[in-house]
Amino acid sequence: MTHLVLIGLPGAGKTTVGRQLARRLQVPFVDSDAVIEERLGCSIREFFEREGEEPFRDVEETVLDELTRGEPCVLSTGGGAVLRPANRQRLRARGRVFYLRSTPEELMRRLRHDRTRPLLQVADPLQRLRELHALRDPLYRETAHYVIETGRPSVATLVNMILMQLELGAEAARGATAG
Numbered sequence: 001m002t003h004l005v006l007i008g009l010p011g012a013g014k015t016t017v018g019r020q021l022a023r024r025l026q027v028p029f030v031d032s033d034a035v036i037e038e039r040l041g042c043s044i045r046e047f048f049e050r051e052g053e054e055p056f057r058d059v060e061e062t063v064l065d066e067l068t069r070g071e072p073c074v075l076s077t078g079g080g081a082v083l084r085p086a087n088r089q090r091l092r093a094r095g096r097v098f099y100l101r102s103t104p105e106e107l108m109r110r111l112r113h114d115r116t117r118p119l120l121q122v123a124d125p126l127q128r129l130r131e132l133h134a135l136r137d138p139l140y141r142e143t144a145h146y147v148i149e150t151g152r153p154s155v156a157t158l159v160n161m162i163l164m165q166l167e168l169g170a171e172a173a174r175g176a177t178a179g
């Protein structure tokens with residue numbers, strides 16, 4: 001078992017799907033944002049407002065490095081985990097990475113009433129999600145081993161889709177060894 005890493009924009013379902021996936025596999029679940037908040041002693045939103053984005057990214061890089069060296073787990077990341085090249089390389093090299101992909105419109109529907117996402121506390125959050133999508137979609141794709149479209153499927157179906165991809169990957173590896 002290696003680290004199973006979930007990446008994607010805010011609202012993609014990284015935390016929700018990750019928790020269920022870990023339960024199904026009976027492995028530990030870690031959300032890097034929760035670890036960061038514990039370390040900061042305050043919410044990410046408060047830290048963003050007080051210190052700005054770069055100090056947050058520094059802590060995020062350290063935490064992601066530590067977690068991907070540690071015990072294998074399902075690791076749900078924050079939406080900006082792919083911004084730094086070092087993070088992209090480490091996540092891809094140390095785990096199997098799943099990009100939970102969605103449209104900005106669907107993400108907006110999910111996060112309409114959510115006030116915990118610092119990057120979306122702007123006058124036009126849908127426009128912000130569109131910008132983030134345009135900027136980051138190539139970075140998520142570069143980092144991921146698998147892309148999972150999350151528009152319609154329920155959380156339980158998404159978990160099954162991920163498990164199926166893992167099983168197919170394991171079969172292909174067995175076939176390569178046998179052949």
Ligand SMILES: Nc1ncnc2c1ncn2[C@@H]1O[C@H](COP(=O)(O)OP(=O)(O)O)[C@@H](O)[C@H]1O
Nearest residue numbers: 009010011012013014015016110150153154155
């Ligand atoms: N596949 C899905 N279908 C419908 N709602 C979802 C789905 N995945 C997540 N959600 C909902 O969207 C919101 C954001 O999910 P969350 O797991 O916090 O996303 P992330 O960690 O990627 O930012 C939550 O209210 C969650 O219940």
Ligand SMILES: O=C(O)C1=C[C@@H](OP(=O)(O)O)[C@@H](O)[C@H](O)C1
Nearest residue numbers: 009010011033044078079080118
């Ligand atoms: O997209 C981003 O840059 C961020 C996403 C957040 O996590 P979620 O993707 O779980 O909202 C959190 O890490 C921080 O607010 C920054």
Ligand SMILES: [Mg+2]
Nearest residue numbers: 014015033077
């Ligand atoms: Mg999350």
